[in-house]
Amino acid sequence: MTGFNDQVIEELRRSNGELGGMFEGWKLILLTTTGAKSGRRRTNPLGYLDIDGKTVVVASNMGAPAHPGWYHNIRRDHRVTIETGTETYEAIAAIPPAAERDALFVKVVAAEPGFAEYQAKTTRELPVVILHRIDDRVRGMGDFLVEVHEWLREELKTLRAGVDDLVAGRAGVLTMEKSLRAHCVSFCEALTKHHTGEDMGAFPMLAQRFPALAPVLTKLGEDHVVVAELQKRIRELVEAYVHGESDPVRLRDEFDVLAGKLEAHFAHEERAVVAALNVTAPG
Known part of the structure; x- marks a missing residue:
């Protein structure tokens, strides 16, 4: 033949x-x-x-x-x-x-x-x-995923700015502590909801339609577990933070680890699944 x-x-x-x-x-x-x-x-x-x-x-x-x-x-x-x-x-x-x-x-x-x-x-x-x-003009769930990531990235920047304020000892520390706690809770809940949706919906669907993606999707799911542990540690540090007693530098360092892991995860996820999501669920 x-x-x-x-x-x-x-x-x-x-x-x-x-x-x-x-x-x-x-x-x-x-x-x-x-x-x-x-x-x-x-x-x-x-x-x-x-x-x-x-x-x-x-x-x-x-x-x-x-x-x-x-x-x-x-x-x-x-x-x-x-x-x-x-x-x-x-x-x-x-x-x-x-x-x-x-x-x-x-x-x-x-x-x-x-x-x-x-x-x-x-x-x-x-x-x-x-x-x-593959048509870059066609928008779909992949583009929505990128938009969610962009929102989460902006939220991370806002959280980081609040941590920087604590480290610098700027005025209104008590107000900033309260605001940071509220913002941290909101961010963590949004991120958890996003990752749960991927683990329960998007990733199994993609693995079924695109078997070649299965190993990548498994790794992304494992990343979610790592990120969840980092989230938990950050949230605990923020909620337990007491001005004059807690170490703001430690909080900042832990936060930077989480931010770095998340950014790498978002970038890897976008490279791996955006095109597949767009053709599977176009807007």
């Missing part, structure tokens, strides 16, 4: 997507993935369907017992490149959950009955994959 695939790839690229001869009437794209074992870029010609405005492909392997190599690749790295003959763009390959997959497969078979024949030839369930184009 390698020589045949190479021929199809060459024909599609050469003809700008206008296939002729033995390929006339074919509706194809070129899907480039990163090899799960080799790490090398692999290109496969695939038939695709446009279903409900989504680009859908099926890992049929013509009904063979095993999944095609490209499917194993997207489970390891969901970032792919699509060529149509007239354009090339980056995309994310998503594996829909069972109920959504089944509904999509019904529509796939209605459009291309041959896929029902492929399914009948094998005991494995043919995976259905949605190829989401």
Whole structure:
């Protein structure tokens, strides 16, 4: 099949997507993935369907017992490149959950009955994959996550300024202590709610649709535990702070550790999940 695939790839690229001869009437794209074992870029010609405005492909392997190599690749790295003959763009390959997959497969078979024949030839369930184009113009839950992070970053700055005031012994210490405590409680509750929402909702959903993200999401969840412990320590220090008795420098140092951990966590999380969230839950 390698020589045949190479021929199809060459024909599609050469003809700008206008296939002729033995390929006339074919509706194809070129899907480039990163090899799960080799790490090398692999290109496969695939038939695709446009279903409900989504680009859908099926890992049929013509009904063979095993999944095609490209499917194993997207489970390891969901970032792919699509060529149509007239354009090339980056995309994310998503594996829909069972109920959504089944509904999509019904529509796939209605459009291309041959896929029902492929399914009948094998005991494995043919995976259905949605190829989401990465478009910076499309806003979604990923952008909302960044906005939440920006708000939390600003709250951190405000808290840090309050700690600095205590260290400097500026006027109105008692008022500042009260304000700092209230602000600290508000910030910690907001951060806990944000992380709980990710752990219970966003992260499991992303791990299901994008298996390649599962290790990263596990690490982000572990970061949440570390951050929660730091939050607890900061809150205890703030609530127990007594002017003239407590050490404001220690409070500032502990706070800076939390702020550094949080900033690194936010940045890592944004790099890892924003694009996937945007294509999964567009605004």
